Amino acid sequence: MMLNKERMNKVLDKLDAPAMLVSDPLAVYYLTGKWIFPGERFLGLLLKEGKEPVLFVNSLFRFDEEIGVRKVYFSDTDDITVLVKNEIDSNEVLGVDKILPARFLLPMIHQQIARDIINGSPAVDHTRAVKDAQEIALMKESSLINDRAMAQFKKLIHAGVTEKEVADQTLAIYKSMGAGAFSFPSIVAFGKNAADPHHMPDDTILQEGDTVLFDVGCKYHGYCSDMTRTFFYKKEPTEEQKNIYNLVRRANEEAEAMIRPGVRLCDIDSKARNIITDGGYGPDFTHRLGHFIGIEDHEYGDVSQAFTDPVQPGNIFSIEPGIYHPSILGCRIEDLVLVTEDGHEVLNHYPHEIEIIE
Amino acid sequence: MMLNKERMNKVLDKLDAPAMLVSDPLAVYYLTGKWIFPGERFLGLLLKEGKEPVLFVNSLFRFDEEIGVRKVYFSDTDDITVLVKNEIDSNEVLGVDKILPARFLLPMIHQQIARDIINGSPAVDHTRAVKDAQEIALMKESSLINDRAMAQFKKLIHAGVTEKEVADQTLAIYKSMGAGAFSFPSIVAFGKNAADPHHMPDDTILQEGDTVLFDVGCKYHGYCSDMTRTFFYKKEPTEEQKNIYNLVRRANEEAEAMIRPGVRLCDIDSKARNIITDGGYGPDFTHRLGHFIGIEDHEYGDVSQAFTDPVQPGNIFSIEPGIYHPSILGCRIEDLVLVTEDGHEVLNHYPHEIEIIE
Numbered sequence: 042m043m044l045n046k047e048r049m050n051k052v053l054d055k056l057d058a059p060a061m062l063v064s065d066p067l068a069v070y071y072l073t074g075k076w077i078f079p080g081e082r083f084l085g086l087l088l089k090e091g092k093e094p095v096l097f098v099n100s101l102f103r104f105d106e107e108i109g110v111r112k113v114y115f116s117d118t119d120d121i122t123v124l125v126k127n128e129i130d131s132n133e134v135l136g137v138d139k140i141l142p143a144r145f146l147l148p149m150i151h152q153q154i155a156r157d158i159i160n161g162s163p164a165v166d167h168t169r170a171v172k173d174a175q176e177i178a179l180m181k182e183s184s185l186i187n188d189r190a191m192a193q194f195k196k197l198i199h200a201g202v203t204e205k206e207v208a209d210q211t212l213a214i215y216k217s218m219g220a221g222a223f224s225f226p227s228i229v230a231f232g233k234n235a236a237d238p239h240h241m242p243d244d245t246i247l248q249e250g251d252t253v254l255f256d257v258g259c260k261y262h263g264y265c266s267d268m269t270r271t272f273f274y275k276k277e278p279t280e281e282q283k284n285i286y287n288l289v290r291r292a293n294e295e296a297e298a299m300i301r302p303g304v305r306l307c308d309i310d311s312k313a314r315n316i317i318t319d320g321g322y323g324p325d326f327t328h329r330l331g332h333f334i335g336i337e338d339h340e341y342g343d344v345s346q347a348f349t350d351p352v353q354p355g356n357i358f359s360i361e362p363g364i365y366h367p368s369i370l371g372c373r374i375e376d377l378v379l380v381t382e383d384g385h386e387v388l389n390h391y392p393h394e395i396e397i398i399e
Numbered sequence: 400m401m402l403n404k405e406r407m408n409k410v411l412d413k414l415d416a417p418a419m420l421v422s423d424p425l426a427v428y429y430l431t432g433k434w435i436f437p438g439e440r441f442l443g444l445l446l447k448e449g450k451e452p453v454l455f456v457n458s459l460f461r462f463d464e465e466i467g468v469r470k471v472y473f474s475d476t477d478d479i480t481v482l483v484k485n486e487i488d489s490n491e492v493l494g495v496d497k498i499l500p501a502r503f504l505l506p507m508i509h510q511q512i513a514r515d516i517i518n519g520s521p522a523v524d525h526t527r528a529v530k531d532a533q534e535i536a537l538m539k540e541s542s543l544i545n546d547r548a549m550a551q552f553k554k555l556i557h558a559g560v561t562e563k564e565v566a567d568q569t570l571a572i573y574k575s576m577g578a579g580a581f582s583f584p585s586i587v588a589f590g591k592n593a594a595d596p597h598h599m600p601d602d603t604i605l606q607e608g609d610t611v612l613f614d615v616g617c618k619y620h621g622y623c624s625d626m627t628r629t630f631f632y633k634k635e636p637t638e639e640q641k642n643i644y645n646l647v648r649r650a651n652e653e654a655e656a657m658i659r660p661g662v663r664l665c666d667i668d669s670k671a672r673n674i675i676t677d678g679g680y681g682p683d684f685t686h687r688l689g690h691f692i693g694i695e696d697h698e699y700g701d702v703s704q705a706f707t708d709p710v711q712p713g714n715i716f717s718i719e720p721g722i723y724h725p726s727i728l729g730c731r732i733e734d735l736v737l738v739t740e741d742g743h744e745v746l747n748h749y750p751h752e753i754e755i756i757e
Binding site: 081117118137138139140141142143144146147150158159160162209213339347 | 439475476495496497498499500501502504505508516517518520567571697705
């Protein structure tokens with residue numbers, strides 16, 4: 042692992058200040074390749090235009106390898122504020138991370154270590170939103186594992202099983218396929234529960250005729266996958282259910298089909314939303330169409346009306362339309378999509394067709 | 400669930416400001432009995448001397464029940480800073496939570512919503528450090544479950560098993576006993592791995608003569624347990640190992656025996672540390688003697704040289720001396736202890752004797 046200068050320089054270019062104190066361990070990992078989880082303790086990677094970066098790290102997390110930054114170790118009794126002050130120009134503006142907690146930020150403000158302190162995270166977030174080749178390779182592999190895992194998860198479905206019993210087996214399947222962890226705890230929802238987009242697996246027992254929704258993802262070398270499929274258990278869906286399912290499928294596929302550099306995030310959202318609204322289920326599609334993803338399952342950036350930026354090559358986000366109608370069907374179909382130079386690539390390959398689990 | 404006025408008034412009494420904005424979801428739970436996990440979104444419980452508290456909560460987490468606070472709902476496009484400003488006196492000092500992130504705190508500072516903004520968390524932390532009767536009852540039950548679980552965990556030990564395989568079965572055992580979740584992922588360490596106090600379970604296979612260390616805990620109605628025992632597998636420990644084990648045991652038991660209101664935390668730490676140092680293993684006891692615990696596994700307050708406060712009735716903390724000597728033995732013995740009006744009560748009952756798993 043080593044400081045990624047290209048990523049660092051992109052962050053500094055986008056920053057409205059000459060220096061930035063990055064404290065999110067995930068952003069530190071993104072920039073240096075080094076995982077440090079300091080818990081309640083301070084962690085800071087100070088990026089400065091034209092200077093070597095400085096990593097402030099508690100001695101408890103001391104490490105020997107050289108990662109292209111100057112390390113400043115401190116103990117629990119040292120004053121962080123003074124250490125940071127020594128490394129920056131108090132006449133300049135300092136960017137800090139959006140997650141920097143008040144217990145570290147307030148002393149910096151009270152001791153006036155900088156002319157002003159601003160939220161510098163947008164510079165990091167916008168850089169992270171454009172994946173480089175190494176990240177794209179890991180994200181593709183993570184989603185390939187997710188495709189294979191979905192085929193296995195389906196096999197966990199049998200008479201009498203509960204949502205929790207199924208969900209509890211998914212991590213071992215991911216790990217057997219080379220994934221390191223969940224992106225997020227697996228969502229398994231039977232029947233009406235699938236009509237709650239935030240449902241957590243419970244003791245609900247599977248019934249014939251239930252829908253079976255899996256919203257699942259794993260991490261591969263730190264990079265997340267995230268996919269949703271909705272199956273039917275032992276019964277052909279009704280015409281009304283087929284109608285809803287196919288609306289969601291069409292919303293997913295037509296939204297994906299339009300993705301290419303320059304298309305606005307809000308317009309991708311509108312494409313899917315209009316299909317569902319025209320089909321008569323607008324009020325039952327209750328969330329944004331998608332979210333950016335990478336080292337975290339949800340990263341900065343949404344496919345929603347609130348984001349009017351055009352997409353760029355290297356963006357990776359979910360496309361996950363859903364219709365949540367408790368008395369008929371709860372259904373969501375989600376893929377991850379990579380924006381390429383001349384179009385897009387859908388990173389998930391598990392089919393979209395209606396599938397009945399016997 | 401309902402606002403706990405007694406807890407709220409204790410916080411306000413301890414606060415160096417007339418108002419406090421609590422944003423830690425665990426502290427909001429402590430004060431109101433309501434779990435709200437807003438993820439990246441803002442959550443704030445504004446406590447004001449002599450006024451009804453105000454809960455700022457995103458409409459996504461709307462709830463109907465009355466919990467004794469005035470609710471102010473907002474959407475993702477609302478300006479939180481303005482909402483908070485409307486409810487406080489900008490000529491007064493405002494306490495905020497130590498974890499309030501920069502993305503919420505910086506706009507409050509730039510828009511000068513208060514005369515000064517201070518870290519008000521010590522008032523909450525010191526209140527939470529003294530458990531009330533309801534909390535004590537839940538903590539006792541949580542530790543009783545942990546005692547029973549330890550007896551079951553021991554049965555998972557057999558030839559050829561790996562640390563991960565054992566650790567992966569612990570959650571189901573806790574849940575079968577009525578616990579809701581882990582306090583923290585179970586630590587299972589075999590042989591030399593037990594000499595790393597931060598070891599995470601891996602694919603190490605159990606060998607005859609290994610030590611087997613369990614550092615485990617569960618949550619019962621939101622309240623944590625945390626206990627460590629070190630066993631031996633199939634072989635009587637050597638004299639050197641027995642010596643270390645018994646030093647750790649004596650450090651644990653003599654430190655526990657001295658606990659009563661008025662004794663200083665640092666002196667409890669010294670008692671255990673001196674026993675281990677006098678036994679010749681001082682440098683191998685590398686951490687604080689204990690930590691406070693409650694809704695979180697690690698809460699504010701340590702049993703260490705850095706904390707010179709006397710203990711009070713209602714304090715609950717761990718006593719967990721250890722000796723980490725890779726070539727001889729890694730060993731830790733940990734209990735939770737409640738300070739009572741006239742002494743203490745050890746909340747764990749699993750024996751301290753040397754035990755050989757066959």
